[in-house]
Amino acid sequence: MADRTAKEGQLRAASGHRRITGETIVALASGRGRAGIAVLRASGPRAGDCLKALGGGRALDLPRRAVLAKLRDPQDGTFLDQALVLWFPGPASFTGEDVAEFHVHGGPAVIEGVLGALRRCEGVRLARPGEFSRRAFEHGRLDLSAAEGLLDLIAAETPAQRDQALRQMGGALAERVEAWRSRLLAARARIEALLDFADEDLPEEDTLLVRVENELATLAEEIAAALADARRGERVRSGLRVVLAGPPNSGKSSIINWMAKEEVAIVSPEPGTTRDALEVRLELAGMVVRMMDTAGLRSAGGAIEQEGMRRARRHAREADLCLMVHDLTAPMLDRQGHGISDGGVAAWRVWNKCDLDSRTPPGRRGDGEYVVSARTGAGLDLLMADLESWAARAATAGESAIVTRARHREALEDTTEAIDAARRHLMGADLVLTAEELRRASDALGRITGRVGVEDMLDALFGEFCIGK
Structure with missing residues (x-):
């Protein structure tokens, strides 16, 4: 137990996590209708209080372990269900916040009874569509492309759609994009170093410019190859x-x-x-x-x-x-x-x-x-x-596609356009404009993972999720 507690503390320190003082959200995380099991989820600063209020407080001492509990309405003590409850202290949870899960019997009366009791807890409200996933994104647990992969996985009807969504959730797109972005940032840093020391005679300047040109040419080829995929990713999706x-x-x-x-x-x-x-x-x-x-x-x-x-x-x-x-x-x-x-x-x-x-x-x-x-x-x-x-x-046909949405394709096309412009300015020895185009290229890549300029589309994306996700 001590080892587990210490590990939780290390995770909090490593991620810079702090307890959010905002609202705690609850929702049914599994599908509606009669089923053997239904899962209700609470996320936020009062998730632990929800567990204690309904009778599952013992789980707080046993993170990530299923605990059998008799759930009761905290208002009048009505017995609601015998269920398994789990406690996921943040940041090592899906949302990055404290999360409690209630695995109850899947009858409508049980679900409504437990959900109603949770909503009556202080500081708790019903989640909006996609709000759990949006919190995961905002806490750095998911990048934007992984969130899209999760949405595609939930909607997957075929093995091909499932496999593609799992690859994207696992970072197939994000890892490639971040590698390209790191190389662009390194090239930009070299150009800006030359600008900072423009008054000095740097003997390696010509060599440095050749290295930047070669790197940009290679990047342009790699991104062009990813785009030349006959839109397989979009077609699978x-x-x-x-x-x-x-x-x-x-x-x-x-x-x-x-x-x-x-x-x-x-x-x-x-x-x-x-x-x-x-x-x-x-x-x-x-x-x-x-x-x-x-x-x-x-x-x-x-x-x-x-x-x-x-x-x-x-x-x-x-x-x-x-x-x-x-x-x-x-x-x-x-x-x-x-x-x-x-x-x-x-x-x-x-x-x-x-x-x-x-x-x-x-x-x-x-x-x-x-x-x-x-x-x-x-x-x-x-x-x-x-x-x-x-x-x-x-x-x-060919390797697995990494471009699965028109948004990805547009961002990569913008990146290619900016790289081509940077190479033209580099040939003309205009290092200021070269650096600016490299900034534009790296920002275009950042839009794919959500690092740069995506606020206007977050509501639309996460609004596509169901309420419990």
Whole structure:
């Protein structure tokens, strides 16, 4: 016990932690609904008082160990539950503050009873969405990119999303960014040293400038390589988009229904039945793949159908892959692309209704060309297998992506722009502007981890979390 207490003291001293005199927050940290166990969390200066008030005070002598306790309402002594309680003294806790956890039975009456008793404790209020994670960020327990990784982990639907989120939580992005930032700061320090001793004849000045130029060139190459990732990180996080496009009655909706294994799209022989995009989410090769059924493309149609076709073309231009679906039995004139593939998006051709044309067997007719029957399912298993292989390649090509959000990409692009400007000024022997551009580059990197200029986006980011996180 003495060793543990001493270690707690060392952690407090090493982190510069001090007890915060603000509010203590409480919330349900696990999901709502009936469950075997529910976890309620309190964080702040009165977290220990909450434990004592409800009858779990013995845990204060046993940090990070589960203690069985009979929880009672401090107001009237009502027995609420027999639960496990845990005590995490700050700064060695998730938030960096004193934290108490109550592992109670997961029935609604128990949860509401314990949560209500906690909220009635002095100086305690219900947490806002993401407030626990925001406190962790503000106490230095999480950098901003790790907080984003935590948010992505909570939202992860597939193994690929889970693995990427865990890498980011573990520092895959932050470590790389901080290493780049340290090198930029070192280069800037060399330039500013030359400015400070501008009146002196430094024999190593030329050598120093060459070293700075070489370092900046290497940094620019490394950051460019991280950006040249075909947006894999963003695609893993948000899912791949596959759009089914083509003329009316070519069978797009029937194919979507076959893929979803349920009737999600209305199927009718009447042209123009699908007016707006309909999305079905599938998991292929550990990736979320968003399959979109779109309005049929033709020259005729009323105002509403024309708007549907405009949206269909837009979705196709923004897709990762476009499946151009055609009726194998239709006249050649009805097999036009209607400008759908003009945007450079990868496109596969799917010839449907081979069950009505005995001359054309189902299967793969070439690279990215398939003959299928949505009515019988013939050829669709092969199409799905190739879609799964395509999704796997899209997720795993090259090394693991570190850029997972548009915010990261924008900051790295700003960094590259500033480094290029610094190199131009360096070649022109303008050391003042060189130092300023290096400051701008390091600040851009600092935005990724939250070191610099992120106050305006913190509310938006942490507002995406659930209340108990």
